Amino acid sequence: GATTILLRRLRPNLTLEDLLVKLDEVAPGKYDFVYLPREHERRDKTGLAIINFTDHAAAGDAFGHFTQDSRPHSSPKRSSRVLQADIQGLGPNLAYFIAKNGYEQIHGPGAPHVFKDGVRMPSLDDAVSEHVSVQLLEETQAGVESKQWNRLLKGPEGGAGRTRIPPRCTHTQASG
Numbered sequence: 001g002a003t004t005i006l007l008r009r010l011r012p013n014l015t016l017e018d019l020l021v022k023l024d025e026v027a028p029g030k031y032d033f034v035y036l037p038r039e040h041e042r043r044d045k046t047g048l049a050i051i052n053f054t055d056h057a058a059a060g061d062a063f064g065h066f067t068q069d070s071r072p073h074s075s076p077k078r079s080s081r082v083l084q085a086d087i088q089g090l091g092p093n094l095a096y097f098i099a100k101n102g103y104e105q106i107h108g109p110g111a112p113h114v115f116k117d118g119v120r121m122p123s124l125d126d127a128v129s130e131h132v133s134v135q136l137l138e139e140t141q142a143g144v145e146s147k148q149w150n151r152l153l154k155g156p157e158g159g160a161g162r163t164r165i166p167p168r169c170t171h172t173q174a175s176g
Contacts, residue, residue: 001056001060002059003053003054003056003059003088003089004051004059004087004088004089005050005062005066006048006050006082006083006085007048007066007082008047008082009047009081010036011047012047014049016034016036023051023062026065026066027058027061027062028118029054029115029118030053030118031051031052031054032090032114032116033050033090033093033094033113033114033115034051034115035049035050035051035093035097035112035113036048037050050085052085052089052090063082090114090127090131091132091136092136093112094112094124094127094128094131094132095132095139096144097111098137099144100144106125107124112124114127
């Protein structure tokens, strides 16, 4: 099942640390990729977050949480939206970042953050060598060059009509 969600319309002043606190409340140690994209020219945050979880159940829990509780992290004018991301998985998301921005950018301030067993990896080099094959990077580069993924990510109404990760409401289940 799907493991990557996209949060849209986030507060511009939402920090990575704020988001990590919320993720630790919802799915502690169950996420391995967190990316807050920035506009390249101005370096401003885009109001997006891309988060990959280690399994579908954790992604479903987070999807349900962020769908129900969008106020604290959303833009004041509009509530945030939670969508299933078009690019799924740690490796494909790292490959997409490299194909779109260049390998040298994994060391820059706007790079995604990768976690292993709940701990932030100090260098993305190890994550890339472990999760991104040459074949995956070549295929991703071809997709970026053909603008195929740009259309997917920026589609009508930001991908409205996408299949969404079904929330798993464990907190409402009756106990035996």
